[in-house]
Amino acid sequence: RALRPFHGPHQSGVLGDPLPAATIVAFDLTVTGRSGLTTLLQTLTTTIRSLTAGGISPSPGITDTAGTGILGPAAPARALESVVALGTGVFTDAFGLTTAKPRHLRAMDTFANDQLDPAWCGGDVLLTLQGHDRDVVTNALREVCRATRGAMQIRWKQDGFTSAPRPTGHPRNLLGFKDGIAGPSPTDDKQMNSLVWVDAGEPAWAAGGSYYVMRRIRMLVEFWDRVSTSEQERMFGRRKDTGAPLTGGAENSLPDYGNDPNGNAIPLDSHIRLANPRTPKTAKSQFLRRAYSYDAGVDSVGNLDMGLMFGAFNADLDRQFVTVQKRLADEPLVDYITPVGGGYFFALPGVRNTTDFYGSALF
Numbered sequence: 001r002a003l004r005p006f007h008g009p010h011q012s013g014v015l016g017d018p019l020p021a022a023t024i025v026a027f028d029l030t031v032t033g034r035s036g037l038t039t040l041l042q043t044l045t046t047t048i049r050s051l052t053a054g055g056i057s058p059s060p061g062i063t064d065t066a067g068t069g070i071l072g073p074a075a076p077a078r079a080l081e082s083v084v085a086l087g088t089g090v091f092t093d094a095f096g097l098t099t100a101k102p103r104h105l106r107a108m109d110t111f112a113n114d115q116l117d118p119a120w121c122g123g124d125v126l127l128t129l130q131g132h133d134r135d136v137v138t139n140a141l142r143e144v145c146r147a148t149r150g151a152m153q154i155r156w157k158q159d160g161f162t163s164a165p166r167p168t169g170h171p172r173n174l175l176g177f178k179d180g181i182a183g184p185s186p187t188d189d190k191q192m193n194s195l196v197w198v199d200a201g202e203p204a205w206a207a208g209g210s211y212y213v214m215r216r217i218r219m220l221v222e223f224w225d226r227v228s229t230s231e232q233e234r235m236f237g238r239r240k241d242t243g244a245p246l247t248g249g250a251e252n253s254l255p256d257y258g259n260d261p262n263g264n265a266i267p268l269d270s271h272i273r274l275a276n277p278r279t280p281k282t283a284k285s286q287f288l289r290r291a292y293s294y295d296a297g298v299d300s301v302g303n304l305d306m307g308l309m310f311g312a313f314n315a316d317l318d319r320q321f322v323t324v325q326k327r328l329a330d331e332p333l334v335d336y337i338t339p340v341g342g343g344y345f346f347a348l349p350g351v352r353n354t355t356d357f358y359g360s361a362l363f
């Protein structure tokens with residue numbers, strides 16, 4: 001698909017569905033003071049803007065690579081989508097931003113079944129870059145790091161990917177199921193305004209932004225691969241081959257709970273039924289899912305270390321993600337997945353034009 005433009009009321013990587021190559025990187029700020037933070041956000045803007053425009057990236061003057069860029073000259077134009085988001089640590093006295101904090105922003109909650117590793121949690125800045133090509137994404141991250149060295153330091157980093165749709169439709173996650181089927185539509189402005197972009201209860205500068213939840217969820221794949229397909233399907237509530245709900249239809253069909261009140265077809269404790277029971281009361285807890293698979297090699301006892309970088313954009317963190325995550329507590333799937341990291345962030349409003357920069361309305 002054609003990639004979204006850099007400039008606009010919202011950042012390009014929020015509504016764009018996941019692309020084959022992504023990197024998700026959390027940074028800690030090393031910069032101090034308000035003016036240092038402003039300069040960092042301006043540098044991030046000029047760097048990502050120019051990487052998105054393609055061509056030759058500007059030399060930050062650290063090394064003499066002007067004209068060649070880190071991974072060679074002439075990055076392709078419009079090959080990158082991005083999201084820059086801030087963690088709660090930015091909204092402190094140190095930057096004069098205490099009163100600017102989005103209402104719900106805080107350190108990530110620990111939920112039932114979480115086994116969080118602090119080294120994989122939190123961060124002051126979350127950068128998500130995605131594109132069709134791994135090398136474009138890697139090059140972009142290195143240019144960002146080069147331009148911002150001295151102002152922020154990588155805290156954790158996880159590359160992600162999406163599979164090609166097989167045979168058609170949505171990509172499959174590493175448990176083998178089609179993922180990202182149900183949910184609000186990015187082309188429906190009314191839904192985006194009520195479910196993704198923050199509402200008027202937030203500080204004015206935040207308009208056009210969104211709460212961005214990132215969860216690093218390990219999958220215990222060796223264990224999963226010994227479970228029968230029908231049992232796997234009952235845990236999710238959809239078919240593994242076609243992606244269709246177990247109440248019938250095709251991949252894009254919605255589950256028909258009205259005709260399955262006792263959960264004979266789709267168990268009451270299945271993933272999709274708990275996550276979205278589709279009652280009038282729960283409609284407002286839907287959010288925009290943006291997930292990538294990850295493969296982190298092998299753990300210390302020889303098991304595959306892989307899983308899902310689960311991303312979610314929310315107008316209201318507590319009404320949406322937190323509510324849904326609590327409904328999923330102790331779902332049967334928890335025996336096969338373990339959240340190990342992540343954080344709550346605020347995806348900044350879009351950069352509107354060539355003179356604007358990330359978070360400009362904060363200052």
Ligand code: HEM
Nearest residue numbers: 173177178179180181182183217272275276308324325337
């Ligand atoms: C739906 C997998 C974690 C919320 C689905 C579906 C699959 C899936 C296969 C059905 C297809 C679809 O509609 O996209 C997974 C896996 C996870 C995971 C493998 C972890 C490794 C989560 C978490 C949340 C969540 C942490 C929220 C807290 C949802 C929602 C739906 C969904 C809201 C759509 C339900 C509907 O509207 O019918 N997930 N998921 N998932 N999942 Fe997950």
